[in-house]
Amino acid sequence: MEVRGRGPRGEAPWKKLSKEELENQYSPSRWVIRRGAEETLRTYSRIGEEATKNARATRRSLLHVPYGDGEGEKLDIYFPEEVSEASPFCLFFHGGYWQSGSKDTSAFMVNPLTTRGVAVVIVAYDLAPKAPALRAGTLDQMVDQVTRSIAFVQKQYPCNEGIYLCGHSAGAHLAAMMLLANWTTHGVTPNLKGFFLVSGIYDLEPIVYTTQNAPLLMTLEGAQQNSPQLLLEAALTRPSDPACHVLVTVGQHDSPEFQRQSREFYQTLCRGGWNASFEEIRDADHFEIIWNLTQQDSVLTQMILRTILREH
Numbered sequence: 001m002e003v004r005g006r007g008p009r010g011e012a013p014w015k016k017l018s019k020e021e022l023e024n025q026y027s028p029s030r031w032v033i034r035r036g037a038e039e040t041l042r043t044y045s046r047i048g049e050e051a052t053k054n055a056r057a058t059r060r061s062l063l064h065v066p067y068g069d070g071e072g073e074k075l076d077i078y079f080p081e082e083v084s085e086a087s088p089f090c091l092f093f094h095g096g097y098w099q100s101g102s103k104d105t106s107a108f109m110v111n112p113l114t115t116r117g118v119a120v121v122i123v124a125y126d127l128a129p130k131a132p133a134l135r136a137g138t139l140d141q142m143v144d145q146v147t148r149s150i151a152f153v154q155k156q157y158p159c160n161e162g163i164y165l166c167g168h169s170a171g172a173h174l175a176a177m178m179l180l181a182n183w184t185t186h187g188v189t190p191n192l193k194g195f196f197l198v199s200g201i202y203d204l205e206p207i208v209y210t211t212q213n214a215p216l217l218m219t220l221e222g223a224q225q226n227s228p229q230l231l232l233e234a235a236l237t238r239p240s241d242p243a244c245h246v247l248v249t250v251g252q253h254d255s256p257e258f259q260r261q262s263r264e265f266y267q268t269l270c271r272g273g274w275n276a277s278f279e280e281i282r283d284a285d286h287f288e289i290i291w292n293l294t295q296q297d298s299v300l301t302q303m304i305l306r307t308i309l310r311e312h
């Protein structure tokens with residue numbers, strides 16, 4: 001599907017959608033094809049739980065490690081068989097529209113990656129509405145927490161072979177915000193080598209007009225300030241490390257709006273001089289795309305491993 005980018009004065013295509021259609025486009029479980037919506041969400045939780053149970057039973061790990069003082073600021077580290085502080089590290093940020101999901105059910109990629117020598121970190125962040133709405137928006141706090149979790153891993157493992165960020169859906173949004181992070185206030189610049197953005201949301205403005213915004217309480221300004229799509233369009237800086245690779249992927253059965261968001265973000269990355277690539281994952285919906293990560297031989301796992309292992 002050819003997607004027309006927004007011209008300099010062009011109107012965002014989602015603005016032409018009715019309220020119902022917008023709600024539909026931003027409800028990923030309504031687009032699945034092999035199961036019903038409810039069953040899909042149940043299966044998603046079950047696969048995440050099983051992968052996490054399995055990872056904790058078979059891998060050496062450090063669980064519930066605090067990366068900050070907040071109750072929810074915890075991460076799990078899973079090590080490869082040959083434990084080395086110089087391993088590459090892949091950090092995963094789960095999805096769930098910034099209001100559901102947990103690190104304790106999100107160890108999808110742990111076994112396939114640790115088997116190949118990559119340490120995997122599953123990061124928790126405070127979900128809405130638990131996050132105190134004191135600042136401009138709860139999204140601000142999540143973005144700050146993600147920034148600090150990455151700085152923490154870099155400080156703990158300064159000899160790492162590279163830090164890679166992988167996020168799904170809302171988690172891909174949080175990971176994408178790190179393309180624009182300012183590390184100077186964190187006392188460390190992480191050794192960021194790659195981003196794997198899976199079925200993400202990069203322009204938050206349409207979310208403001210859906211029911212997903214009820215716990216988020218995002219204002220239009222808050223949405224704009226936390227939209228990597230808008231921030232990157234406006235950014236004057238070029239990527240500091242031209243070798244840092246950004247993979248944008250979306251499922252063939254993701255909704256047209258999710259597909260448009262991914263394609264436009266990829267196009268913006270290219271225009272900004274990023275080393276980016278785009279892949280539509282065939283025959284996968286918004287949830288199956290993440291189940292692929294539990295499989296060593298899936299297209300997505302293989303793309304991620306090729307990127308990480310090529311560089312050392």
Ligand SMILES: N[C@@H](CC(=O)c1ccccc1NC=O)C(=O)O
Pocket residue numbers: 026027028029030044095096097098101168169170171
């Ligand atoms: N209620 C949502 C749930 C959802 O969007 C979701 C669930 C698990 C993981 C990622 C999700 N989407 C974005 O973060 C839906 O309609 O599918």
